[in-house]
Amino acid sequence: MLPxxxxxxxxxxxxxxxxxxxxxxAVKHENFKTCExxxxxxxxxxxxxxxxxxxxxxxxxxxxxxxxxxxxxxxxTGTLLKTLEDGSELARLPLTISFLESGVAxxxxxxxxxxxxxxxxxxGSPARKERYNGVQDWAIVGGLTVDTKISGTAExxxxxxxxxxxxxxxxxxxxxxxxxxxxxxxxxEPQINFNAKGLLNMEHWRAKIDREPKEGEPAPxxxxxxxSTWWEESFGGNTDSKPRGPESVGLDITxxxxxxxxxxxxxxxxxxxxxxxGGSGAYDQPYRLYNSDVFEYEMDTPMTLYGAIPLMQAHxxxxxxxxxxxxxxxxxxxxxxxxxxxxxxxxxxxxTTDTQTHWFSExxxxxVFVFLxxxxxxxxxxxxxxTGYSQLPQLFSIGYHQCRWNYVTDxxxxxxxxxxxxxxxxxxxxxLDIEYTEGxxxxxxxxxxxxxxxxxQKQLDSHGRKLVVIIDPHIKNEGGYPVxxxxxxxxxxxxxxxxxxxxxxxxxGSSYWIDAFNPSALAWWKTLxxxxxxxxxxxxxxxxxxxxxxxxxxxxxxxxxKDNLHFGNWEHRDVHNVNGLTFxxxxxxxxxxxxxxxxxxxxxxxxxxxxxxxxRMGAMxxxxxxxxxxxxxxxxxxxxxxxxxGFSFSGADVGGFFGNPSKELxxxxxxxxxxxxxxxxxxxxxxxxxxxxxxxxxxxEPITQALRLRYSLLPAWYTAFHTASTTxxxxxxxxxxxxxxxxxxxxxxxxxxxxxxxxxxxxVLKEGATTVDVYLPPSSxxxxxxxxxxxxxxxxxxxxxxxAPLAGHTPVLMRGGHILARKERPRKSSALxxxxxxxxxxxxxxxxxxSGTLYIDDGESFGFQKGAYIHRRFRFxxxxxxxxxxxxxxxxxxxxxxxxxxxxKAFLKTMKDVRIEKIIIIGAPEAWGSKTEVAVRExxxxxxxxxxxxxxxxxxxxxxxxxxxxxxxxxxxWQVKF
Numbered sequence: 003m004l005p006x007x008x009x010x011x012x013x014x015x016x017x018x019x020x021x022x023x024x025x026x027x028a029v030k031h032e033n034f035k036t037c038e039x040x041x042x043x044x045x046x047x048x049x050x051x052x053x054x055x056x057x058x059x060x061x062x063x064x065x066x067x068x069x070x071x072x073x074x075x076x077x078x079t080g081t082l083l084k085t086l087e088d089g090s091e092l093a094r095l096p097l098t099i100s101f102l103e104s105g106v107a108x109x110x111x112x113x114x115x116x117x118x119x120x121x122x123x124x125x126g127s128p129a130r131k132e133r134y135n136g137v138q139d140w141a142i143v144g145g146l147t148v149d150t151k152i153s154g155t156a157e158x159x160x161x162x163x164x165x166x167x168x169x170x171x172x173x174x175x176x177x178x179x180x181x182x183x184x185x186x187x188x189x190x191e192p193q194i195n196f197n198a199k200g201l202l203n204m205e206h207w208r209a210k211i212d213r214e215p216k217e218g219e220p221a222p223x224x225x226x227x228x229x230s231t232w233w234e235e236s237f238g239g240n241t242d243s244k245p246r247g248p249e250s251v252g253l254d255i256t257x258x259x260x261x262x263x264x265x266x267x268x269x270x271x272x273x274x275x276x277x278x279x280g281g282s283g284a285y286d287q288p289y290r291l292y293n294s295d296v297f298e299y300e301m302d303t304p305m306t307l308y309g310a311i312p313l314m315q316a317h318x319x320x321x322x323x324x325x326x327x328x329x330x331x332x333x334x335x336x337x338x339x340x341x342x343x344x345x346x347x348x349x350x351x352x353x354t355t356d357t358q359t360h361w362f363s364e365x366x367x368x369x370v371f372v373f374l375x376x377x378x379x380x381x382x383x384x385x386x387x388x389t390g391y392s393q394l395p396q397l398f399s400i401g402y403h404q405c406r407w408n409y410v411t412d413x414x415x416x417x418x419x420x421x422x423x424x425x426x427x428x429x430x431x432x433x434l435d436i437e438y439t440e441g442x443x444x445x446x447x448x449x450x451x452x453x454x455x456x457x458x459q460k461q462l463d464s465h466g467r468k469l470v471v472i473i474d475p476h477i478k479n480e481g482g483y484p485v486x487x488x489x490x491x492x493x494x495x496x497x498x499x500x501x502x503x504x505x506x507x508x509x510x511g512s513s514y515w516i517d518a519f520n521p522s523a524l525a526w527w528k529t530l531x532x533x534x535x536x537x538x539x540x541x542x543x544x545x546x547x548x549x550x551x552x553x554x555x556x557x558x559x560x561x562x563x564k565d566n567l568h569f570g571n572w573e574h575r576d577v578h579n580v581n582g583l584t585f586x587x588x589x590x591x592x593x594x595x596x597x598x599x600x601x602x603x604x605x606x607x608x609x610x611x612x613x614x615x616x617x618r619m620g621a622m623x624x625x626x627x628x629x630x631x632x633x634x635x636x637x638x639x640x641x642x643x644x645x646x647x648g649f650s651f652s653g654a655d656v657g658g659f660f661g662n663p664s665k666e667l668x669x670x671x672x673x674x675x676x677x678x679x680x681x682x683x684x685x686x687x688x689x690x691x692x693x694x695x696x697x698x699x700x701x702x703e704p705i706t707q708a709l710r711l712r713y714s715l716l717p718a719w720y721t722a723f724h725t726a727s728t729t730x731x732x733x734x735x736x737x738x739x740x741x742x743x744x745x746x747x748x749x750x751x752x753x754x755x756x757x758x759x760x761x762x763x764x765x766v767l768k769e770g771a772t773t774v775d776v777y778l779p780p781s782s783x784x785x786x787x788x789x790x791x792x793x794x795x796x797x798x799x800x801x802x803x804x805x806a807p808l809a810g811h812t813p814v815l816m817r818g819g820h821i822l823a824r825k826e827r828p829r830k831s832s833a834l835x836x837x838x839x840x841x842x843x844x845x846x847x848x849x850x851x852x853s854g855t856l857y858i859d860d861g862e863s864f865g866f867q868k869g870a871y872i873h874r875r876f877r878f879x880x881x882x883x884x885x886x887x888x889x890x891x892x893x894x895x896x897x898x899x900x901x902x903x904x905x906x907k908a909f910l911k912t913m914k915d916v917r918i919e920k921i922i923i924i925g926a927p928e929a930w931g932s933k934t935e936v937a938v939r940e941x942x943x944x945x946x947x948x949x950x951x952x953x954x955x956x957x958x959x960x961x962x963x964x965x966x967x968x969x970x971x972x973x974x975x976w977q978v979k980f
Contacts, residue, residue, distance in 0.1 A: 029299050033238065034306070034559050037287055041231025042250035043334045046203060046362040047288075048228075049252065050336070053200050062200035063087075065180035066097065071163055076101050076148030078165060078175075082111060082182055084206060087226040093206035099175065099184070103149045105168035106384050107175060109184060109196065111251075111368040113206055121207040124233070127245030128501050129567060134366045134576035137330040140583055141615040145387035173374050186323075188374045192258050193323045194316075196370075201254035201360055204368060210247065240558040243499055243565045245573075252362035253370070255325055257316035261355040262738070262748045265314045265324075265647045266291065266335060268307040268612075268624070270299055273639040273736055273751035275314075278304060278336045288334040288360075293579050293611045295553035295560045298660055299625070301632045308551060308625045309612035310579040311647040315381055316357060319743050322378040326371040326385060329363040330580040330613065336360040364564075364575055378646070378739045379731060385648055386730030390618035392650045394727035397861030398468055399544075399606045399621065400719050401430030401832045402709055403682035404693065405470075408437035411451040412458040415469075418693060419461060423830055425695040427706050428713045430831050432462065433470045433546065433682075442510035443483050444473045445530055447538045455538035466833020468542045470608070474549040475518070475585045478510035485530065489514055494523040496574070499565040506554040506562070515552055515562070518584035519577065520569035524591065531592040541597070544606040545589050550582040551611040582611025583619075590619040603862050608680075612649065621651040621680045629658030629689070634671050635767040639751035641678060645732030646739060650723070653680030662690050665701045666769065666808060673812040674765035676708040677756060679723075679733045704809050710828055711811065717823040717840060717856060722757025724857040724873075733757050737779065744779040746799055753777065758854065760820025760845060762786065764813045766806045774813050775801045785818040785960075787845050787924050793958040794925075818847035818925060821854030821876045826920070836861070839919035840972055844878050844893070846925035850886045852878040858972065860909065869901030870909035872973040878923075887929075891980040893921065898975060916972050926952055926963035930980065938968045941975040950980075 037043040053060045063085040070081040077100050084093035094114040101107055112133060115121055119131045149167060157164040163177045174187040184196040196202075210233055215221040232248040234241055257263065262274045266289055277284035285303065291310035299307055312327035314335075327333065338358045371388065373381045386392075404422070409415045415432055422429050438455075440446040447455055459469055477486045477495075489495050490503060495514040498504040503514055517523050533539055554562050564575035574581075586609045593605035607620035616622065624640050627633040637654035644652040656675035657663050663671065672694065675681050685692055694705045712719075722733045732739065735755040737747030753764040753776060764776045778786060778797035786795045788804070790811055795802045797817075804813040816822075821844045829835045844852050859871035875897040882889035900906050930952045939945040952963040970976040 029296055029305070034294060034296070035237060037334060039237060040332070040334070041235050042205075042248070042362065042364050043288065045205075045228070045231065045248070046201075046250060046252040046334075046360070047336070049203050050199075050201050050254075050360055060200050062181035062183075062197060062202055064095075064182040064197070064202050066177065066182045068179055071158075073163070073165060074153045076150045076152050078163065078177065081114075084204065093204070095204055099165075099177070100146075101149050101152045101165065101167040102145060103147045104145055104384050104387055105173060105374065106145065106388070107167065107173070107186065107372040109368070109370050109372065111204060113204060115207050116246075116249075121246070122209065123245040124210065124247070125243050125245050125499075127243070127499065127565070128571050129245055129565070129573050130571050130576075131246070133249065134330065134572055136570070136572065137328055137366070137577070137580050140580050140587070141328065141613060142388050143390045143615065143618070145384070168374065186372050186374060188323075188376060193321075193374055194325065194372055195256040195258060196253060198256045199254040199358060199360075201252060203250070203252040203362070205248040205250045207247065207249070238558040240563055242558070242563065245499075245565065246365070249365040250362055251329070251366065251368040252360065253368060254358060254360045255370070256359070257323065257357045259354045260316035260318045260323070260357050261339060262318070263314055263316045263337065263357050263359065264736075264738075265311070265643055267311050267643045267647050267649075268309040268640065269304055269643075270301050270307065270636050270640060271303060272749070273642045274749040275337055276304070277339055279338050281339060288336045291333040291335070291579060292559070293551040293561075293582055293613075295549065295551055297626060298628055301636050308610045309582065309616070309622060311612070311614050311649065313385055313614065313647045314359065315378065315646065317378065317738055317742065317748060319745055320376070322375045322381055322742065324373040324375070324381045324385070326373070326388070326614065327361050327363070328369040328371065328614075329366045330577050331364040331366045331575055332578060333361065333363040366576060378742060379729075382646065382648060382730040382732070389615040389648060391728060391730055392617045392648065392723070392726040393620055394604065394724060394866070395621070395651060396604050396606055397716070397720060397832050398430045398466070400679070400716065400723060401681070402428065402712060403431040403433060403470070404429050405433035405435070405682055406685040406689075406691070407435040407687040409434060410437065412454055415458050416461050419467065421693065421695050423465070425702065425706070426828070427694050428709055428828065428830055429467070430833075431468045431470055431544075433472075433684075435472050436474075436509055438471060441478070441480070443478045443480065443485070445485055445536050452538070456540065459540050459542055463540075463542055466831045468544055468606075470544045470546050470606070471539075472546040472548055473589070474509070474547065475515050475552055476506070476508040476510065476513035476549065477516060479505060479512040479514055480510075486514060488526065489516065492522065492526065494520060494526055496562065497567040499563070499567065501567055504562070504566050507556040508549060508553060516585070516588070517568050518581075518588040519572070523569075524588050527588045528592040528595040531589075531596045533596060541603070545593060546608045547582075547586050547589055548610050550585045550609060552581060580613045582609060583613040583616045586612075586616060586619045602864055604864065614648070617649040617651065621653070622649060623652065623680060623682065624654040626659045627655050629661035629663035629667065631667060631767065631769050633658055634667065634674060635752070637674070637678070638754065638765070638767070641734055642736045642751055642754060645679070645734040646736065648730055650679050650726040650733040652734075653678040653682055655682060655684035657683055657685060657692055659684055660686050660689070663692070665697050668692060668697060669701045669704050669808055670766050672705045672708045674767070676712040676812060677734075677763045677765065679719075681712060700809055704811075707811060713829065713832065713835070714824045714826055715822075716832055716835065717825060717858070718756070718759045718761075720861075721823070721855055721857040722759065725757055731757075737777070741779040741781070744799070747777065747779055750777060758820070759822045760817035760854075761789065761822070762815040762817060764804070766813070772805065772807050773803050774806050775803050776813065776815060777801050785848060785925065786815040787818065787960055789814040789816050792924050792955060792960045792962055794955075794960045816843070816845040816924070818845050819852050820845050821852050821878065823854075823856045832861075837916055839917050841920040841922065842876060842918060844876075844921065844923045846878065846923065849883065850878070850880050850891055850925075850927065851883075856972070858913070865905055865909065869903035869906035871900055871906070872910065872913060873899035874973070875899070887927070891927070893978040893980070895970070895974065895976045910973050913973050914971060918970050918972055919967055921965040921968060921978065923963045923965075924960050926961045928961065930961075930963055933980070936965055937979040938970060939977050940970045
């Protein structure tokens with residue numbers, strides 16, 4: 003008889019062959035729809051083509067009935083009338099424009115007949131009749147308070163209604179009645195236009211007409227529209243019954259004067275989104291948002307991937323605006339740019355560019371939030387107020403994660419753990435994929451290969467390390483398995499269109515899927531994670547939710563049939579893109595519930611599928627990438643788009659999931675991955691082992707350096723995550739975000755800043771490269787320093803070349819004017835660094851000034867919500883800013899942003915012995931050459947002097963100085979006088 007491990011591998015191979023019967027070398031395009039194969043996408047594109055071909059004679063068939071308009075209590079309401087092609091009736095569409103206190107506007111259009119349930123469903127379907135209005139319950143957590151001061155203040159006349167709103171009433175909405183359109187202005191300048199191209203399209207309910215002539219009766223009239231995709235669609239062997247008929251919503255949204263648009267992840271393409279209909283280098287398909295399990299995805303394509311955040315930002319010099327399309331159904335977005343010359347004789351030179359976007363979703367409400375900026379920080383702040391801020395993660399989770407499919411035994415795990423220590427390579431978490439279970443049944447352990455998971459975790463705990471195990475939403479259909487028995491008996495699974503439990507195929511074979519929309523399923527799911535119910539887990543065990551798009555191997559487009567039914571009888575088509583979020587929410591809540599409610603800890607959950615709001619619950623990664631240089635290169639723009647869409651805790655599998663990277667590629671990937679917000683190495687079951695220590699010299703040394711660099715900068719990373727959790731500002735920032743007036747940086751997506759640290763990172767992304775070209779924006783001669791050797795470069799809209807030998811470091815520059823904190827003592831994990839002292843690194847600008855912040859808490863609990871944290875601002879400045887060269891210079895720890903609570907005082911007491919052990923000043927003045935000491939005074943203490951060491955820079959290197967052991971506490975106020 004074969005050993006259990008071999009049997010498990012054979013079973014897994016069989017499952018893979020059943021799911022993917024051919025040798026996989028790239029994404030299987032035939033498994034996923036193009037726009038032409040998606041009925042509503044094809045219809046909406048045809049509608050746009052008809053409007054374009056008609057030119058100036060095209061008139062949108064939508065008008066706002068002026069008799070229904072009301073402006074009161076912060077809302078404009080009215081009824082849109084849709085003139086049907088045959089003129090026989092008018093479809094009535096309730097309109098609401100809400101003006102929120104934040105300055106955000108929300109435009110919502112519903113359909114009266116569906117809203118009132120005055121429609122008939124085909125096939126006797128039990129599905130809901132309304133357009134789905136529940137995505138708000140999952141994606142939105144705040145920011146919806148309307149500005150009640152806006153009441154009866156609208157201007158009426160000339161066929162339009164005008165409302166002033168926002169801060170100091172600088173925003174304006176102009177609603178034109180017939181044809182209906184909405185213009186959003188800031189300071190009387192147009193920023194965003196709705197329906198300017200007349201592409202608004204709400205497919206109203208209509209009864210299916212039997213076009214087959216009946217004997218003795220006149221033939222029914224020919225349809226005025228193409229009905230071939232209205233009533234059913236077939237793809238991949240599945241027929242969608244479409245009981246509600248056609249119900250898509252579409253709208254053109256124009257950004258006048260804006261050439262660049264960003265966001266709408268997840269796609270494997272550039273950060274500045276491409277055109278999709280004409281234009282140089284354009285795609286031939288719209289950007290698609292339909293969360294899918296895409297095996298070995300391709301580069302530079304608008305093809306859908308695992309997650310969907312329908313937030314788009316438009317940017318031009320000095321101005322950013324945005325829209326958030328709140329719809330959980332399949333969605334496509336076309337992008338077209340048009341350039342208009344200010345002078346007809348200018349041949350296009352000096353004109354402005356408009357970006358015209360066309361959004362369409364299969365069903366649901368038309369529900370769009372409008373952000374008028376004017377800065378990118380304003381957009382992400384307002385969006386985060388609505389959907390929630392990024393989770394403040396546990397400190398361990400921003401360290402390094404070691405994963406593969408699969409570590410095969412508990413002894414294998416312990417051996418990997420020991421070898422990391424043997425080679426002095428830090429890491430925080432080791433991961434187990436599905437093979438740890440008994441026969442792919444979640445909440446179990448393979449007793450042959452993992453007989454003692456508690457003992458395994460005790461070894462990890464000895465160095466403060468954690469374990470992550472995978473649990474997916476599919477539950478194996480096997481008799482005698484208590485989890486599936488409870489799922490079925492309590493009716494907690496997703497149902498098929500007949501309202502019986504849906505059965506599909508995934509890793510375990512025949513499976514059912516938990517319906518995480520169901521409150522009873524959520525309550526049940528919580529119980530499964532209790533330590534008593536999931537033996538073998540400990541407080542150091544955390545979770546990975548994969549396959550939650552959901553992935554269904556034998557389903558259409560490798561997912562669920564759209565006419566499946568969820569809790570409340572909503573169809574799967576209504577909720578598809580938010581499905582993954584609900585599952586992560588269930589797991590997040592379960593991890594909270596397993597701990598003592600008096601001492602809750604922040605959960606860690608990694609998700610593959612996501613939607614707007616998923617950032618509140620954990621981390622994401624970019625899925626099943628390849629061990630190739632183009633996938634390494636694509637990871638940067640993919641993560642930048644995640645970050646500006648509010649989901650900072652994001653990463654890509656280091657080394658590539660599929661395939662075997664060369665040692666050069668693996669090294670370069672670690673050097674880049676050390677600057678991903680989420681940093682995990684992962685590999686496929688068929689790939690060779692590639693733990694860092696296996697690479698050997700000369701590769702293991704630079705990989706170890708990259709990992710140690712990550713760990714030394716953990717204080718700066720944690721501070722950046724805190725900023726993201728309170729303001730929404732991204733941890734990983736594109737050039738246009740930091741330099742919004744520098745047009746040369748608007749499309750750059752191979753270099754980025756880390757939070758507010760001033761660190762500008764340019765990873766090596768090309769095979770064989772030993773140098774990189776870093777673009778430095780114009781910023782009044784701002785100086786940049788090489789992070790490692792202090793060579794100086796001046797920003798002046800120019801590109802500088804940095805050496806980047808494979809055996810060296812990731813090229814990193816530090817922008818003058820910034821202060822960051824780091825820890826310099828190498829440890830085995832982040833937990834062992836907790837009480838280590840801090841080093842401040844100060845990069846002076848040309849006026850001898852710099853500033854920065856440091857955030858510290860216990861790294862695991864929610865105590866920070868009650869003030870148990872330290873948040874200090876460091877400021878280096880001349881006493882006379884008008885004459886910095888000849889005035890005393892000071893460094894202060896000031897602006898204690900902690901709360902005055904008992905929890906705050908208790909935390910400060912635990913940190914009383916943690917100190918600043920070193921202060922490094924880069925760009926130190928020449929005048930310090932004769933100085934040997936500085937004066938230090940901590941609040942409540944006497945002034946003292948401590949040694950100062952100054953070094954003159956040679957060649958291009960800046961002067962630098964070090965204050966060793968100033969003897970000040972990290973949580974105290976203090977001053978150093980130079």
